[in-house]
Amino acid sequence: MSCCSAPGTKQTEPQKPCCPGGDSSQNVQDSVKQYYGKELNTKDDIKTGVNCQMDLQMPKHVRQALGEVHDDVTIKYYGCGLVIPEAVEGCSVLDLGSGSGRDCFALSKLVGASGKVVGVDMTEEQLAVARKHVDYHTEKFGYTEPNVEFVTGYIEKLGEAGLKDNTFDVIVSNCVVNLSPDKTAVLKEAHRVLKEGGELYFSDIYTNTHLSDSIRKHRVLWGECISGALQWEELYSTAKQVGFSQPRLVSGKMVDVSKFKDVLGDDAKFVSVTYRLFKLPSTLKSATKVTYKGGILGSCDELEFDHAVTFKKGEGKVVDAELATILSASRFQTFFAFENAGDATPVTSAPRIDPFKYVEDHGSSSIPCCCD
Numbered sequence: 001m002s003c004c005s006a007p008g009t010k011q012t013e014p015q016k017p018c019c020p021g022g023d024s025s026q027n028v029q030d031s032v033k034q035y036y037g038k039e040l041n042t043k044d045d046i047k048t049g050v051n052c053q054m055d056l057q058m059p060k061h062v063r064q065a066l067g068e069v070h071d072d073v074t075i076k077y078y079g080c081g082l083v084i085p086e087a088v089e090g091c092s093v094l095d096l097g098s099g100s101g102r103d104c105f106a107l108s109k110l111v112g113a114s115g116k117v118v119g120v121d122m123t124e125e126q127l128a129v130a131r132k133h134v135d136y137h138t139e140k141f142g143y144t145e146p147n148v149e150f151v152t153g154y155i156e157k158l159g160e161a162g163l164k165d166n167t168f169d170v171i172v173s174n175c176v177v178n179l180s181p182d183k184t185a186v187l188k189e190a191h192r193v194l195k196e197g198g199e200l201y202f203s204d205i206y207t208n209t210h211l212s213d214s215i216r217k218h219r220v221l222w223g224e225c226i227s228g229a230l231q232w233e234e235l236y237s238t239a240k241q242v243g244f245s246q247p248r249l250v251s252g253k254m255v256d257v258s259k260f261k262d263v264l265g266d267d268a269k270f271v272s273v274t275y276r277l278f279k280l281p282s283t284l285k286s287a288t289k290v291t292y293k294g295g296i297l298g299s300c301d302e303l304e305f306d307h308a309v310t311f312k313k314g315e316g317k318v319v320d321a322e323l324a325t326i327l328s329a330s331r332f333q334t335f336f337a338f339e340n341a342g343d344a345t346p347v348t349s350a351p352r353i354d355p356f357k358y359v360e361d362h363g364s365s366s367i368p369c370c371c372d
C-alpha cells in the first residue's frame with residue numbers, strides 16, 4: 001500500500017498526488033527527513049499526542065535498560081509504543097527507523113554481548129546522535145566491543161543498506177512505518193531480512209477511516225505520524241500479501257489529535273498499536289499442546305504473548321496450527337514443551353480485532369510488569 005494510492009488501488013496504477021510534497025516517494029522521504037533532521041530538536045517539539053506513550057507499564061528489566069540510555073538520546077525519542085519483546089538475549093535485532101537510537105541502546109543491553117543490534121535510518125542528524133553514543137553505552141554495559149551499529153538507509157530498500165536475506169531474529173520499529181510512502185515495500189523487506197521463525201514486533205499509528213487527500217498532504221501531520229497512518233485492516237491484508245503470520249495485537253493506546261480537529265474533522269481517530277508478526281515456514285505444524293516451561297526474563301510465572309493469549313508456566317494449552325508453528329519455529333521454541341494434541345480442539349487463535357474497539361473496551365493497555 002502506497003501513501004499515494006487510493007485504498008483498494010493496485011501499486012501499478014497511476015498514483016494520486018496526495019502525499020506531502022506531491023506524488024513521489026522521494027518527496028515524502030525528503031519532507032520527513034527535513035522534519036526529523038531540521039525541525040524537531042527534542043520530543044517536546046512534537047505537536048500531537050503521538051509520542052507521549054511513556055506511561056505504559058513495562059517489565060522491570062525493560063524499564064531499567066531504558067533508564068540506562070543516555071539523556072541526549074532519550075530526549076530525541078519520538079516513538080509511540082514499547083518495542084522490546086521478550087526473550088531477546090543472544091538475538092540479532094534490526095530497528096527500522098532507529099532515530100537517535102533509544103530502543104537500539106536498550107536492546108543492546110538486553111541482547112547481551114553475544115547479541116547484535118542494527119539501527120537503520122535515513123536522517124543523518126538522527127544517526128549522528130545515535131553514533132555519538134555507541135561508545136558510551138558499550139562501556140556502560142561492560143562490553144569489550146560495540147554490539148550495536150547504525151546504518152544509513154531507507155527501510156523500503158534494506159538491500160541498498162547492505163542488509164542480507166535471512167539475517168535477523170527480531171525486527172522492531174517504533175512509529176516509523178506510517179511515515180513510509182510504501183508500506184508494502186517495508187513489510188516485504190522486513191520479511192526478506194528476517195530468518196525463518198523471526199519476528200517483526202512493532203508499534204505504529206493506525207486510523208479507523210479513509211483519510212482525505214487534504215489530510216494525507218498535510219506536511220506536519222504526516223511528519224507527526226498521523227497522515228500516513230494505515231487503516232488498521234490494511235495491515236492484515238498487507239501482512240498476508242507479504243507472507244507474514246496474522247498480526248497479533250499486543251497493546252494499544254488512543255492518540256490525542258484534538259489540536260488538529262480543524263484539519264482532521266470529527267470522524268478520523270488514531271490509535272497506537274504494537275503488533276507481532278512472524279515469518280513462518282511454508283508448512284505449518286498441526287494443532288499442538290504446548291506448555292510454557294518458564295525461563296523468560298520478566299515472564300517467570302506466565303508469558304502474555306498477545307492481548308488474547310497468556311501461557312501459564314507448567315499449564316498445557318492446545319494451540320492452533322499457526323501459533324504452534326510460531327512457537328516451534330521461533331526463539332520461543334526452547335521455552336516450551338510440545339505434545340501431540342490428539343483430538344483436542346485448539347483453545348487459542350489470533351483473533352482479528354478492531355484496535356479501536358479493543359482500546360475502548362480495555363482502556364489503553366500494555367503487557368503488565370511481572371517477576372521483578
Ligand SMILES: C[S@@+](CC[C@H](N)C(=O)[O-])C[C@H]1O[C@@H](n2cnc3c(N)ncnc32)[C@H](O)[C@@H]1O
Binds near residue numbers: 080097126
Ligand atoms: C517518529 S521517528 C521515530 C524514531 C525512533 N524509532 C524513536 O522511537 O525515537 C521516525 C524516524 O524514522 C525515520 N524514517 C522515516 N521514514 C524512513 C524511511 N523511509 N527510511 C528510513 N528511515 C525513515 C526518520 O528519519 C526518523 O528518525
